Amino acid sequence: MSDSPADGVIRSRLPDDTLLVFLSDTHIGGPAGSDIFESSAELTLLLEDLDRHHGPVELVLAGDFLDLLRMEDAVGTRDRVAATIIRPEYQRLFAALRGFTRAPGRRVVYVVGTTTPRSGGTRASGGH
Numbered sequence: 001m002s003d004s005p006a007d008g009v010i011r012s013r014l015p016d017d018t019l020l021v022f023l024s025d026t027h028i029g030g031p032a033g034s035d036i037f038e039s040s041a042e043l044t045l046l047l048e049d050l051d052r053h054h055g056p057v058e059l060v061l062a063g064d065f066l067d068l069l070r071m072e073d074a075v076g077t078r079d080r081v082a083a084t085i086i087r088p089e090y091q092r093l094f095a096a097l098r099g100f101t102r103a104p105g106r107r108v109v110y111v112v113g114t115t116t117p118r119s120g121g122t123r124a125s126g127g128h
Contacts, residue, residue, distance in 0.1 A: 019056070020060070024064060026066075027070070028067060029068065035070075037067075047059075051103060059109070061108060068080065
């Protein structure tokens with residue numbers, strides 16, 4: 001029997017002391033200067049604060065964290081996400097997110113949203 005279900009859905013019981021955080025509809029991405037998302041500094045501080053939490057943390061990016069449809073218009077390259085991540089206004093934010101996922105007891109679950117092309121469902125990563 002396989003450890004992962006055939007439907008690709010992640011099913012696990014969280015430890016009772018897990019801090020569960022939901023974040024949705026940030027819509028990061030789009031043409032520079034016309035982004036919907038304008039809170040990079042605040043979100044960076046939240047991620048850094050979550051990373052200092054004593055105990056496990058599950059961060060659920062519940063739909064439209066990235067606005068891939070708007071990114072398509074913004075960048076003339078095939079890797080729209082990479083082009084967005086390296087933009088100066090997002091570098092510290094994504095560095096904080098990478099640092100968060102590398103720490104033990106931290107996990108990020110990404111749930112696709114309406115601006116995410118459908119290629120799967122839920123994705124998880126983190127320092128379990």
